[in-house]
Amino acid sequence: MSENKIPYKIYLSEDEMPKTWYNLRADMKNKPAPLLNPGTLQPMTAAELEGVFCRELVQQELDGDTPFFEIPQEIRDFYKMYRPSPLVRAYCLEEKLQTPAHIYYKFEGNNTSGSHKLNSAIAQAYYAKKQGLKGVTTETGAGQWGTALSMACGYLGLDCKVYMVKCSYEQKPFRREVMKVYGASVTASPSETTEVGKKILAEFPGTTGSLGCAISEAVEAAVSREGYRYVLGSVLNQVLLHQSIIGLEAKTALDKYGVKPDIVIGCAGGGSNLGGLIAPFMGEKLRGERDYRFIAVEPASCPSLTRGEYRYDFCDTGMVCPLAKMYTLGSGFIPSADHAGGLRFHGMSSILSQLYADGLMEAVSVRQTDVFEAAEYFARVEGILPAPESSHAILAAINEAKRCKETGEEKTILFGLTGTGYFDLVAYEKFHSGEMKNVVPTDEDIARSLAQLPKVD
Numbered sequence: 221m222s223e224n225k226i227p228y229k230i231y232l233s234e235d236e237m238p239k240t241w242y243n244l245r246a247d248m249k250n251k252p253a254p255l256l257n258p259g260t261l262q263p264m265t266a267a268e269l270e271g272v273f274c275r276e277l278v279q280q281e282l283d284g285d286t287p288f289f290e291i292p293q294e295i296r297d298f299y300k301m302y303r304p305s306p307l308v309r310a311y312c313l314e315e316k317l318q319t320p321a322h323i324y325y326k327f328e329g330n331n332t333s334g335s336h337k338l339n340s341a342i343a344q345a346y347y348a349k350k351q352g353l354k355g356v357t358t359e360t361g362a363g364q365w366g367t368a369l370s371m372a373c374g375y376l377g378l379d380c381k382v383y384m385v386k387c388s389y390e391q392k393p394f395r396r397e398v399m400k401v402y403g404a405s406v407t408a409s410p411s412e413t414t415e416v417g418k419k420i421l422a423e424f425p426g427t428t429g430s431l432g433c434a435i436s437e438a439v440e441a442a443v444s445r446e447g448y449r450y451v452l453g454s455v456l457n458q459v460l461l462h463q464s465i466i467g468l469e470a471k472t473a474l475d476k477y478g479v480k481p482d483i484v485i486g487c488a489g490g491g492s493n494l495g496g497l498i499a500p501f502m503g504e505k506l507r508g509e510r511d512y513r514f515i516a517v518e519p520a521s522c523p524s525l526t527r528g529e530y531r532y533d534f535c536d537t538g539m540v541c542p543l544a545k546m547y548t549l550g551s552g553f554i555p556s557a558d559h560a561g562g563l564r565f566h567g568m569s570s571i572l573s574q575l576y577a578d579g580l581m582e583a584v585s586v587r588q589t590d591v592f593e594a595a596e597y598f599a600r601v602e603g604i605l606p607a608p609e610s611s612h613a614i615l616a617a618i619n620e621a622k623r624c625k626e627t628g629e630e631k632t633i634l635f636g637l638t639g640t641g642y643f644d645l646v647a648y649e650k651f652h653s654g655e656m657k658n659v660v661p662t663d664e665d666i667a668r669s670l671a672q673l674p675k676v677d
């Protein structure tokens with residue numbers, strides 16, 4: 221099909237929308253390592269996990285073999301309110317860069333929560349409701365996940381308790397209030413409302429909190445309450461499963477025009493948007509049907525894939541969660557306070573970690589001032605104000621497109637534009653004022669943090 225037939229935005233009709241999620245693990249020869257019970261070091265059983273997580277989500281978490289899971293009608297109905305998300309041919313960006321590359325991005329910021337996280341939030345809230353629970357607890361860092369979960373719980377009439385990392389709670393009052401609009405209760409973490417919070421406060425008075433610490437509090441808040449379970453917005457297998465909607469929609473849209481990407485790029489925090497975007501393409505690669513390059517982009521100040529080790533580690537600072545085998549900087553690792561670009565989690569999804577260890581995916585780390593420069597460049601050319609997280613992928617896509625210009629190669633690049641930056645203007649302000657620094661951990665910093673890892677393997 222001739223190129224000018226490809227519209228600026230490719231939409232899907234309701235009939236073309238995916239009816240199943242795709243479970244990438246089913247096509248992996250080397251399955252991701254199981255979660256371990258930190259006490260016994262044995263794989264977590266469904267019964268153990270059901271004390272913390274919703275029953276049906278535990279089934280999804282542990283199922284490495286079933287390739288497709290039907291998306292329940294209620295979730296598909298909710299998806300219709302903001303999906304399909306647009307797949308945009310970045311004609312303006314291509315023109316501006318004078319590149320022969322064809323660039324596409326999948327934009328997930330078209331919902332009030334402003335990111336892809338809603339795709340899994342509604343699924344997790346749905347299964348909690350189906351189980352007859354009263355509510356769910358969770359942590360949120362910058363606030364995107366908490367906002368998404370609040371929306372999902374508000375829609376289904378579930379109680380939602382959010383532990384928000386204290387520095388974000390104070391610096392991002394707008395997100396906090398959006399969560400309250402949807403009926404969530406929001407607590408700054410660490411707090412006095414949990415034992416683990418009190419312990420962390422006693423040990424580190426004045427701490428502004430971390431994601432790992434908020435996870436510990438949210439887990440405790442769930443297991444100590446009748447009718448509550450804990451939900452997590454990234455990292456877990458079930459979250460990547462739900463996020464496969466991103467890749468499935470993108471692939472269906474591209475297939476309509478016979479377009480095959482050569483390179484698929486996504487930013488990587490815990491790995492959920494990247495895992496979801498690449499899923500159907502990686503499936504083809506794993507089955508030997510087609511080759512693709514996949515690139516995970518992470519911040520130089522929190523470089524779990526590029527500088528971490530592939531080991532069993534805790535997902536949380538309080539060490540109450542199961543152990544996950546993943547590329548990690550150590551659960552005690554806290555990125556520099558100067559880091560403003562998100563993607564702050566110390567580890568990486570077990571699925572993506574295994575794919576990276578097997579050489580099926582590449583990873584690059586980028587400096588935050590370069591990320592914000594790319595963000596502004598993109599905003600001026602394509603119009604969308606991008607989230608700093610998403611801008612990691614923008615930067616890598618621009619770099620690949622520039623390389624195509626040098627070599628004259630007409631590559632097709634697909635990247636994930638995960639969200640909008642309306643609530644990240646304090647970070648943009650730092651960039652504008654010249655205050656933003658590139659603080660990168662030293663080898664000693666990382667070695668010190670990795671020395672604390674549990675001895676498992």
Ligand SMILES: *Cc1c(COP(=O)(O)O)cnc(C)c1O
Nearest residue numbers: 364454489490491492493609639
């Ligand atoms: C949370 C978030 C991310 C990173 O999370 P992943 O699980 O790695 O996808 C990226 N972009 C935005 C906009 C987010 O809110």
